[in-house]
Amino acid sequence: MxxxxxxxxxxxxxxxxxxxxxxxxxxxxxxxxxxxxxxxxxxxxxxxxxxxxxxxxxxxxxxAPGYRMPPLMLTDEEALAVVLGLLAGRRAGLVTASAAAGESATAKLLRVLPAALRRRLDALLGTADFTARPRAATAPETGVLLELAEAALHRWPVGLGYTDRKGRTSDRTVLPYGLVAHAGRWYLTGADPRDGEVRTFRLDRVTALRVRSDSGPGSDSDSDAGPGAFEVPAGFDPAATVLDSLARTPWAHDVSLRIRGGAQDVRGRLPAGIAIVTALDEDADWVRVRIRAERLEWLPPVLAALDRPFVVERPAALRELVRELARRLDGYATVDPIEDPAEDPAEDSP
Missing domain, CATH: 1.10.10.10 (Winged helix-like DNA-binding domain superfamily/Winged helix DNA-binding domain)
Incomplete structure (x- = not known):
């Protein structure tokens, strides 16, 4: 919209x-x-x-006096899709509005639905629960998300005020290629017009936005047409670009592993956006995995869950964490169970 x-x-x-x-x-x-x-x-x-x-x-x-909006005529499936969409968006941390705004939108929707359907949806909202915990994410301002969506659709350059992960501020011009929702956050991917390099930006870090088009938002013209100011490269994949950018972010630890298995299979068993998986030319049965992370403690359980042979190339601290986990698991497995006297076979003997 x-x-x-x-x-x-x-x-x-x-x-x-x-x-x-x-x-x-x-x-x-x-x-x-x-x-x-x-x-x-x-x-x-x-x-x-x-x-x-x-x-x-x-x-x-x-x-005009007496005018009222007619009831919203949705089928049961359509109404259910809208209400669950609002709930899912809020729990995933992707809805840019506040929780109060989401609840208000749901209330307005229910208010204009036919009474019978409203009662059924009220029953769902009152009884449904979720196993996944809500994501605590910082959503961007609604205006930022919507204006960037228009700019990306019509290929209008944008001027951004931006604060990076280290707190550094900058002003830059970006050619917006697409928006991506990932792990409770919104990202913009686009190119720097000076050198053509593709970059990724978190929308909640955008401090100022100006669409560089006379027919863009904030102007008197509402035209949706126009030639656009740039072209998106053929075959460009915004989601894959964001995931690759996140995986290459320079965190505290540069982890290198060799894991036995195919690249696609290993990649599918690791959290999206954190790992770069490449096949090894010298051994088709193994792949190299590069992971950048602020902390290492979460990696040994992930590697254990793979249940595949692996070699920690670096850092040495990760090897010791893997050994510690192995010792703990071995200790858990060798502890004798507490015997229940009531089930002692000796008590049944004459």
Whole structure:
């Protein structure tokens, strides 16, 4: 949904709350100029929404008396998909709005559904639980995500204010190729127009955003057409690019392993986005795995779960952690079970 469409719906929501709304008030609440408010009112009128225009010093806009939005006609499956989508997005940490906004959106959806369907969805929300814990992630601002989506779709360059993982700030121009949701965070992948190098940015670290297009968000034009200012390379895969970028991030430890198995199989058994797996030319039965990590303690259990021969090439500290885990597991396996006297066979003998 484009930013202009979102604002038209926001205008309808404001007018539905009742009363007469002045043009300056609507412009301030929507974050647009007064001429854009009048254009949005025209769109509502084209859609059949009866908006009355009141002229004069205290004039403005209001919905015609007695007008009510009709019930939202969704099938049971459609309504279930929407409600579960809201829940899943919030639990995954990918919904940019606050928890209160998510709950408000769910309440509004239920309020306009037919009564029978509403009761069934209320029952689901009241009884359903999840085994996966909610992700605690810092979501980007809604406006940042939506404006970057438009810029990527229409191939408009953007100016970013950005703070990197070390706290360093910078201003840069990016050619946005695509947006990716991964592990509770949103990422932008795009190219630096100066050298063409592809980079990845976390959206929650974007401190300022300006779309470099006269027809982009914030302008008077709402045209969705245009030639675009750049081309995305053929076959470019934003998701694969983000995962590869995360795997190459310079963390505290540079881990190198050799693991027996095929590259695809080993890669599928490791957490996405942390490992670079390559086949070994000298031995087709083994692969090399490179992992960059801040901490090493989590790696030995992952390697044990692979249940495959492996060699720790570096760092030496990881080898000792693997040995410690092996000693603990051996100790757990050799402890004699506590015998229950009630089950002692000797008690059954004459």
């Amino acid at each position: 484009t930013t202009s469409t979102t604002r038209v719906l926001a205008l309808l929501e404001i007018l539905q709350s009742g009363g007469l709304r002045t043009v300056p008030d609507l412009a301030a609440r929507l974050g647009v100029d007064e001429r854009t408010v009048r254009r949005y009112v025209g769109r509502l009128t084209e859609l059949g929404v009866p908006v009355d225009s009141v002229r004069g010093r205290y004039g403005g806009y209001r919905l």
